[in-house]
Amino acid sequence: MIVKYLGTGAAEGIPAVFCHCEVCNHARVNKGRNIRTRSQALIDGKLLLDFGPDTFLHSLEYNIQLADIQVCFVTHSHDDHLYLEDLRARRRSRANLRLGTPVLKVYGGQGVREILKPKDDGFVTKDNSVVFCQIKPFEQVEILNEYKVTALPAVHTSNEPFVYVIQSNTKTFLYGHDTDYFEENVWEYLKKNNIYFDAVSLDCTEGVKHIEYTGHMNFERMQNMCERLRIEGCIDVNTQIVANHISHNGLANYNKANEVGKSLGYIVSYDGMEIEV
Numbered sequence: 659m660i661v662k663y664l665g666t667g668a669a670e671g672i673p674a675v676f677c678h679c680e681v682c683n684h685a686r687v688n689k690g691r692n693i694r695t696r697s698q699a700l701i702d703g704k705l706l707l708d709f710g711p712d713t714f715l716h717s718l719e720y721n722i723q724l725a726d727i728q729v730c731f732v733t734h735s736h737d738d739h740l741y742l743e744d745l746r747a748r749r750r751s752r753a754n755l756r757l758g759t760p761v762l763k764v765y766g767g768q769g770v771r772e773i774l775k776p777k778d779d780g781f782v783t784k785d786n787s788v789v790f791c792q793i794k795p796f797e798q799v800e801i802l803n804e805y806k807v808t809a810l811p812a813v814h815t816s817n818e819p820f821v822y823v824i825q826s827n828t829k830t831f832l833y834g835h836d837t838d839y840f841e842e843n844v845w846e847y848l849k850k851n852n853i854y855f856d857a858v859s860l861d862c863t864e865g866v867k868h869i870e871y872t873g874h875m876n877f878e879r880m881q882n883m884c885e886r887l888r889i890e891g892c893i894d895v896n897t898q899i900v901a902n903h904i905s906h907n908g909l910a911n912y913n914k915a916n917e918v919g920k921s922l923g924y925i926v927s928y929d930g931m932e933i934e935v
């Protein structure tokens with residue numbers, strides 16, 4: 659399984675649209691891996707994770723023909739993960755899709771449903787080119803005859819946010835954005851189902867900053883999460899651990915974050931990064 663990180667930033671991206679902070683100023687001058695567009699990932703070129711406001715930019719940057727994508731899993735309804743206007747542009751009055759182009763299935767929880775406002779038959783656009791498929795907590799769906807995707811409840815301030823467990827025939831990957839340390843029912847599920855992750859991508863929104871609130875993580879909370887994952891047998895020394903969804907408020911440019919990440923054995927994401935799971 660190849661996971662391509664199209665965007666690796668949090669809500670404002672880096673440099674943030676309006677910002678004088680050091681991390682943003684550094685990114686404006688040094689660019690490269692310091693630039694973070696809003697989080698989105700693509701698995702094996704065909705399974706899209708989130709549909710944020712930088713989707714258009716990602717399609718240009720990485721040569722992605724979005725019209726050919728058939729499945730997108732949206733983690734939650736926050737607008738850095740779901741930009742409705744571009745999704746609705748798949749309707750035929752705006753898009754010239756080749757005859758026989760399959761519909762785009764968009765999976766998500768109740769909060770995503772409330773943004774997409776699908777008709778009774780699930781279709782989001784009048785011409786039936788985008789369909790919403792509601793997924794329930796702990797539900798598993800089989801897609802593209804190739805993957806099983808399970809929605810697990812995230813701990814985040816939106817309506818029914820999910821992290822997704824993506825399983826191919828041989829590998830298992832956790833896309834863990836946006837979330838805090840899991841609730842006990844998720845730990846129970848992971849344990850009961852003997853889930854072992856070959857790679858985990860975890861929320862590191864707040865980087866090296868100390869935080870009090872619930873809903874995101876920093877490097878410190880990532881360590882707590884990984885410790886528990888280890889105890890439950892979900893990860894081991896062979897698991898790739900990625901710190902991702904990094905905010906300018908996390909007080910770390912790429913080099914700083916990478917230095918801290920490296921010392922903990924984590925891979926710090928950057929836009930365009932690919933990992934083989």
Ligand SMILES: [Zn+2]
Nearest residue numbers: 668669738836
């Ligand atoms: Zn986010």
Ligand SMILES: [Zn+2]
Nearest residue numbers: 677679682906
């Ligand atoms: Zn900033």
Ligand SMILES: [Zn+2]
Nearest residue numbers: 734736814836
């Ligand atoms: Zn969010």
